[in-house]
Amino acid sequence: MMDILPLIQNExxxxxxxxxxxxxxxxxxxxxxxxxxxxMRMAQTNADNFKDWRNQIQQQITDLQNTLxxxxxxxxxxxxxRIKVQQLQYYLDHDVNPNSPDAATxxxxxxxxxxxxxxxxxxxxLASDLVSGExxxxxxxxLLTRPVKRWKILFSKLIALxxxxxxxxxxxxxxxxxxxxxxxxxxxxxxxxxxxxxxNSGSIDVSGVHPVPQWQFVIMQSGxxxxxxxxxxxxxxxxxxLLRSTAASIVTMxxxxxxxxxxxxxxxxWETAKYIFSVNIDLTDYLEGTPPPIAGMDxxxxxxxxxxxxxxxxxxxxxxxTKQDILN
Amino acid sequence: xxxxxKLWRVLGTTALASTLILGGGFAYAMHDLLxxxxxxxxxxxxxxKEVKSGGNFQQAEEIRVTALGxxxxxxxxxxxxxxxxxxxxxxxxxxxxxxxxxxxNLAVNGLTAAELDEMLRTDKxxxxxxxxxxxxxxxxxGNDLFRPVLEAREDGGSGDIDIEEIxxxxxxxxxxxxxxIKKIRQINPDATLVYTGLYNPxxxxxxxxxxxxxxxxxxxxxxxxxxxxxxxxxxxIMDLFQQRAADYIASDQFHPNQQGxxxxxxxxxxxxx
Numbered sequence: 001m002m003d004i005l006p007l008i009q010n011e012x013x014x015x016x017x018x019x020x021x022x023x024x025x026x027x028x029x030x031x032x033x034x035x036x037x038x039x040m041r042m043a044q045t046n047a048d049n050f051k052d053w054r055n056q057i058q059q060q061i062t063d064l065q066n067t068l069x070x071x072x073x074x075x076x077x078x079x080x081x082r083i084k085v086q087q088l089q090y091y092l093d094h095d096v097n098p099n100s101p102d103a104a105t106x107x108x109x110x111x112x113x114x115x116x117x118x119x120x121x122x123x124x125x126l127a128s129d130l131v132s133g134e135x136x137x138x139x140x141x142x143l144l145t146r147p148v149k150r151w152k153i154l155f156s157k158l159i160a161l162x163x164x165x166x167x168x169x170x171x172x173x174x175x176x177x178x179x180x181x182x183x184x185x186x187x188x189x190x191x192x193x194x195x196x197x198x199x200n201s202g203s204i205d206v207s208g209v210h211p212v213p214q215w216q217f218v219i220m221q222s223g224x225x226x227x228x229x230x231x232x233x234x235x236x237x238x239x240x241x242l243l244r245s246t247a248a249s250i251v252t253m254x255x256x257x258x259x260x261x262x263x264x265x266x267x268x269x270w271e272t273a274k275y276i277f278s279v280n281i282d283l284t285d286y287l288e289g290t291p292p293p294i295a296g297m298d299x300x301x302x303x304x305x306x307x308x309x310x311x312x313x314x315x316x317x318x319x320x321x322t323k324q325d326i327l328n
Numbered sequence: 329x330x331x332x333x334k335l336w337r338v339l340g341t342t343a344l345a346s347t348l349i350l351g352g353g354f355a356y357a358m359h360d361l362l363x364x365x366x367x368x369x370x371x372x373x374x375x376x377k378e379v380k381s382g383g384n385f386q387q388a389e390e391i392r393v394t395a396l397g398x399x400x401x402x403x404x405x406x407x408x409x410x411x412x413x414x415x416x417x418x419x420x421x422x423x424x425x426x427x428x429x430x431x432x433n434l435a436v437n438g439l440t441a442a443e444l445d446e447m448l449r450t451d452k453x454x455x456x457x458x459x460x461x462x463x464x465x466x467x468x469x470g471n472d473l474f475r476p477v478l479e480a481r482e483d484g485g486s487g488d489i490d491i492e493e494i495x496x497x498x499x500x501x502x503x504x505x506x507x508x509i510k511k512i513r514q515i516n517p518d519a520t521l522v523y524t525g526l527y528n529p530x531x532x533x534x535x536x537x538x539x540x541x542x543x544x545x546x547x548x549x550x551x552x553x554x555x556x557x558x559x560x561x562x563x564x565i566m567d568l569f570q571q572r573a574a575d576y577i578a579s580d581q582f583h584p585n586q587q588g589x590x591x592x593x594x595x596x597x598x599x600x601x
Contacts, residue, residue: 164343196361223350287360300362
């Protein structure tokens with residue numbers, strides 16, 4: 001078993017030398033200041049229009065109530081707004097500002113909104129050419145003629161990928177915090193965030209709601225993001241085993257992820273869609289109490305769906321990789 | 329170029345540590361979602377922040393306005409989206425020379441007096457903006473009286489609206505208004521309260537012209553409810569929408585249009601300055 005460690009080391013260094021991680025870092029360093037600036041402008045507008053965050057939240061509630069009063073809105077959309085109103089009300093009643101402008105809050109909100117598209121994109125940048133890249137460059141022959149079992153090679157790639165997924169998530173959080181802190185100040189870690197909203201078909205049960213300090217919330221959130229990202233990573237690894245071209249494998253995975261997020265927005269009437277992995281990757285929603293895209297989904301269900309997809313992808317990847325002939 | 333061995337050690341440890349943190353985070357999240365949440369007790373209600381009452385705007389340094397009520401306060405029908413509230417704020421600033429700030433516009437389209445009463449009872453968040461204000465703008469009642477007409481009109485009919493039906497809604501709506509005013513006064517006893525009366529939006533329809541009598545009856549009720557309150561004022565606007573109703577009513581045949589709102593604002597300014 002000890003002979004696998006050098007393999008992992010080798011794969012980890014290979015990914016590093018491909019400079020993919022620099023690309024991710026660069027994307028983060030461009031995007032996050034952009035969002036920070038947008039957030040700053042928003043905070044300024046709010047400060048101009050409202051004396052106090054309470055008034056701003058109250059106005060948000062009233063605006064939602066006005067949307068709810070409109071007959072033009074379909075009933076299933078109103079459900080989301082109704083739940084949002086109740087949550088905002090809860091924050092207001094407990095005198096806690098859900099949008100307090102500080103670096104920790106910015107980090108929490110950025111990470112939560114990144115889970116459905118931005119993180120998968122970063123992961124695909126790392127994972128999509130793990131195997132197909134070796135084919136394109138021809139190094140796969142060298143790799144497979146070494147006296148090492150094939151499954152060990154794929155396994156070491158998987159471990160290296162896992163390490164980079166973790167690194168990417170932590171780096172995103174760190175860059176978020178450091179950059180936005182320049183503008184908003186580095187506080188906010190102990191601010192209470194409410195979690196435990198339970199959604200039952202259109203209404204919300206607040207009996208389980210409890211505050212957790214924001215640092216704890218961010219860690220829990222990151223853990224859930226990690227599971228979503230690992231699902232994407234393992235599926236991307238599978239696609240990379242199956243397809244020869246890296247471009248094709250990126251496109252395939254992107255299509256799956258994007259169609260998932262579109263489906264999540266419109267599939268409430270198509271119930272079977274809840275078995276698609278990309279409809280389930282917004283795990284952080286369960287922490288925040290956002291209603292799931294399809295009624296009846298909960299954290300256990302989503303994790304099971306993701307688990308089945310991961311397991312299937314692993315079986316296919318290892319099965320194909322250990323058996324297939326290398327022809328070209 | 330960093331030597332591979334060193335790079336691996338740094339990279340490996342950092343990544344492993346990250347993985348452990350994230351794995352721990354995941355375990356913690358599962359614990360929170362599956363164990364803590366079902367077991368959690370209702371958390372203690374945080375003490376509501378004490379806010380000093382806004383006082384009366386005539387003496388105040390700064391005019392702070394909270395508007396609440398129905399679509400008139402929201403500004404429905406005004407293509408510029410300003411409604412009467414924004415104009416009142418501007419003109420008030422010009423007339424008094426004091427800074428004017430809108431705390432909140434809490435109006436909801438289609439709200440009835442009974443619904444507003446219920447909102448004030450259950451929605452504790454409303455207390456804060458109402459308490460802070462020294463000028464409160466309120467319109468309510470139109471939906472109580474005219475909703476039957478509007479609903480009938482949506483169903484196709486328009487001619488045979490029963491005036492008595494409109495009149496029959498007045499007593500219970502008036503009770504709700506009384507309760508609304510009482511609740512506002514419990515929260516903020518000193519602020520100047522401007523209640524803008526109703527007008528007859530159907531003056532142009534001959535069969536509904538007598539509706540004006542019902543509207544007048546409502547306004548009388550409102551006057552009586554506000555009567556004993558020294559900081560409250562009822563602004564009548566019924567006459568503004570009679571002679572040239574078509575020019576001041578929006579295309580929905582119910583709400584005022586931009587010019588209509590201008591004229592309402594004018595009245596309110598006259599009443600306040």
